[in-house]
Amino acid sequence: MLSNSIKMLNKAKNEKYAIPQFNINNLEWAKYILEISQNLKSPVILGVSENAIKYIGGYNTVVNMIKGLIKDLNITVPVSLHLDHGKSVQSCINAINAGFTSVMIDGSKFSLNENINMTNEVIKYAKEYNVSVEAEIENIDDNYDNNSYSKLQDIIEFINKTDINSFAPSIGNAHGIYKNEPKLELNLLKQINENVDIPLVLHGGSGIDDEQIKKVIKLGISKININTQLQVEWSKQVRIFLNKNKNVYDPKEIINSGKDAIQKRVMEYIILFGSNNKY
Ligand code: 13P
Secondary structure, X not given: OEOOOHHHHHHHHHHOOOEEEEEOOXXXXXXXXXXXXXXXXXXXXXXXXXXXXXXXXXXXXXXHHHHHHHHHOOOOOOEEEEEEXXXXXXXXXXXXXXOOOEEEEEOOOOOHHXXXXXXXXXXXXXXXXOOEEXXXXXXXXXXXXXXXXXXXXXXXXXXXXXXXXXXXXXXOOOOOOOOOOOOOOHHHHHHHHHHOOXXXXXXXXXXXXXXXXXXXXXXXXXXXXXXXXXXXXXXXXXXXXXXXXXXXXXXXXXXXOOHHHHHHHHHHHHHHHOOOOOO
C-alpha cells in the first residue's frame, strides 16, 4: 500500500539506516525497483521528477501505474510515492490531488523568507491529505560540481518556522555525474544533525563512495536519493544488447535488457543503506 514517508523515515533515523529513494523514469523502472525492494523486505520511496511525470503522462498516470504495480506484484513493503523537486506550490498540490503520498517543495531558488512561505503553503495542504513534505534551502547543484553549502543558522530558522517532515541539506553533494570526486562536509552534517530533530536527506547519492555513505548515515542521513547511477547502468547494458542483437526490434526485449543491471545496483544500494529486512 502507498503511505507517506514519515513513519519509515523516523524508524530509519532511530535505527541508523537510510531509506532509498530511487527515481523512476517509466513503468519498467518502477517494476524492477518494487520487485527487489519486496525481495529484500526494504521500504522504498519512488521519486518522480516533474520532467519524468510529464514524460510518463501526468500525475494521475503515475499514481495509477504505481498502485497497479503494487497490487499486481503483491508488494507488501511500505512504498511512498514522492514528487521530487516540486518547483512550485501548484506542482505539489497537483501531485497531492492525484494521490502522491509525499512531496518535496524546492523553494531553493527563492529567498529564505519566500521559501518558508511557499513551504508552509504546501504543508497546510499536505496535512489535510496526510502527505509528508521534504524541503531544501540551498540549491543542490545540477552543475555536477557543488560549491554551495547550507548555512546552519538558516537551516535552524527554516525548520523552526516550518513543520517539514524531512530536510535536504547541501553538504557538497550534487545531482548527476560528479566532475570531481565528491567530498562531503561531514562536520557541517554533524552540526546540522546535533541541532535538528527531523530526518535528513542526501540528494545526489550516485557517485558517492560506500565509506562516505556509511558515515553520513551515522550522522543522521535517513534517506538517500539515487537516479543517475541507475540510468548509467541501464543504458550501458541496453547499448551492449543492441550492438549484439542487431535484428531485435521488440521494445519489451530492448528495455528489459537493462533489467538485471538496474536490479543488481538497487540490491547493492539497499544493502549498503541497511534498509533490508526492516519489514
Ligand atoms: P543523482 O541523480 O545524482 O543520483 O541524484 C538523485 C537525486 O538527488 C534526486 O533528487
